[in-house]
Amino acid sequence: MRFLIFMLPLAASAQVLNVTVLDYADVPAATMSDAQEVFTAIYRKTGGRVVWRVETRVWQPGERVRLADVPGDIVLRICSEEMAKGLTRRESLMGYVQPVAENELARVATVFYHRVEELKGATGSATSQVLGAALAHELGHLLLGKGAHSRAGIMRCPWDTGELRAIHQGRLVFDRVQSVLIVNGIAARTNSGAGAARPN
Ligand SMILES: [Zn+2]
Incomplete structure (x- = not known):
């Protein structure tokens, strides 16, 4: 068995990140609750608590x-x-991070529900699986910061057939390095507000 070789401060892993999901797309309750399970499972594998x-x-x-x-x-x-039309002209975009000033941490990200449903059609996964993974990807941007895209895995952009298949199999996750950064990112945003973004 192989173990994580990164040393994490114990206090960091005890932090819980509070995420507020604003549903403007009238997502069915069962889809939302299944998406939450997918999302939470992806973050549990990083060692972070969300x-x-x-x-x-x-x-x-x-x-x-x-x-x-x-x-x-x-x-x-x-x-x-309908809401997406006023936010982006890039129809292929799955979501995006709300830009902030240079010295602030981004706090808000958006996922387009119609894109989730299109990807669902391409992969054969349930909407909830794609939605949970898409939300996990966008939160990944917020916690990992600039240059968060990777060549494979959940932070690949755009997702290819491999990622779409991995969603279906519950294998689309963050890699080890990303996992460490995520735990640290959670700590930065939950430590007495020190890292909290203050958007105006
Ligand atoms: Zn992305």
């Missing part, structure tokens, strides 16, 4: 959404196709 809370919201066309006041260390937003 809990999420879902808020269902309704978006009105033209409405500007204010996210700074949403509680939680991290906000993951699931957008409907």
